[in-house]
């Protein structure tokens with residue numbers, strides 16, 4: 001018996017108009033015998049001024065909680081209600097913005113890399129031309145020297 005009451009203490013309860021976590025009561029009316037309901041935790045029959053008139057059947061509250069969970073589950077599956085579509089679009093847009101920023105950064109990095117690679121390529125080309133020119137000059141010089149000697 002004490003176990004079942006502690007589970008009710010731990011379970012989510014609605015907040016009453018005094019912004020307090022509701023207490024659970026059991027209806028004794030003929031229409032709803034033994035039906036449990038949430039009410040103001042300050043609820044007592046002696047002093048009616050101390051509590052608000054918040055009222056929620058326990059089963060209706062559980063049903064509303066369950067539908068909240070179902071809504072969250074539906075959101076995960078992409079089956080969203082119209083009111084949530086806008087939020088989803090905003091999330092999508094900020095997601096895209098982030099992706100574009102990353103892409104832009106990557107393009108910048110690639111540009112920089114290709115530029116430095118091009119510079120390296122040009123430098124290599126120039127070194128080759130310079131070496132070829134020196135070799136050619138040496139050959140020409142040697143030939144010129146030989147022709148001069150044999151003249």
Ligand SMILES: [Zn+2]
Pocket residue numbers: 016017018019020039040041042051052053054
């Ligand atoms: Zn209250």
